[in-house]
Amino acid sequence: MMLIAIPGWLKKLFAGWIWQMPVTKNTVFLTFDDGPTPEVTPMVLAFLYKYQGKATFFCTGKKAEKQAGILQEIIKNGHQLGNHGYHHLDGFNLKARKHFENMMHGKRITGSSLYRPPYGHLWPWQSTLLKKESKIVMWTIMSYDFDNTLAPDECLHNITQHIKPGSIIVFHDTEKAWPTLSIVLPKLLEWLSLNEYCTDIIPG
Ligand SMILES: [Zn+2]
Numbered sequence: 001m002m003l004i005a006i007p008g009w010l011k012k013l014f015a016g017w018i019w020q021m022p023v024t025k026n027t028v029f030l031t032f033d034d035g036p037t038p039e040v041t042p043m044v045l046a047f048l049y050k051y052q053g054k055a056t057f058f059c060t061g062k063k064a065e066k067q068a069g070i071l072q073e074i075i076k077n078g079h080q081l082g083n084h085g086y087h088h089l090d091g092f093n094l095k096a097r098k099h100f101e102n103m104m105h106g107k108r109i110t111g112s113s114l115y116r117p118p119y120g121h122l123w124p125w126q127s128t129l130l131k132k133e134s135k136i137v138m139w140t141i142m143s144y145d146f147d148n149t150l151a152p153d154e155c156l157h158n159i160t161q162h163i164k165p166g167s168i169i170v171f172h173d174t175e176k177a178w179p180t181l182s183i184v185l186p187k188l189l190e191w192l193s194l195n196e197y198c199t200d201i202i203p204g
Contacts, residue, residue, distance in 0.1 A: 035173035061086035
């Protein structure tokens with residue numbers, strides 16, 4: 001099942017996690033998970049630069065520690081770094097302590113207090129410990145850019161029909177997502193500017 005927009009009851013049930021941002025303007029929050037990827041992330045940065053977009057990059061510590069140059073580019077361009085754990089582990093299968101340690105390992109490398117659990121998988125009893133060290137950042141809209149059976153125009157439409165001020169949108173700066181992302185990202189950035197939306201980073 002594709003769950004594009006997170007339902008309101010879920011956001012209310014887990015109100016201690018960030019599902020959308022409070023805004024007074026037409027601002028949305030682009031996020032990129034699972035990078036940095038040398039073949040993809042620099043091109044994402046180039047698109048963002050071209051359209052004056054801002055974004056938050058939820059990097060895994062394991063990839064980030066090998067890509068210091070890309071991390072610097074992300075910061076230099078005014079974007080934000082987020083932590084996606086050291087390994088991309090499934091929180092549903094982890095003990096609370098192990099989930100915390102994987103988060104902390106990623107935090108030491110990315111230097112970020114914004115944590116997005118891989119797959120968004122997190123038990124409420126793990127979250128108590130994690131929240132002592134990080135803000136838990138989930139999302140409003142999942143792009144499914146990694147799903148190669150989804151046509152890019154469909155992917156774009158799924159996003160634009162659900163977008164609201166404060167929406168947090170998930171993309172992936174990975175080679176798997178790039179065939180779709182490379183088409184959808186510039187089109188979305190154009191759509192946003194036509195519809196008088198701006199983009200911003202999630203504050204740390
Ligand atoms: Zn991920």
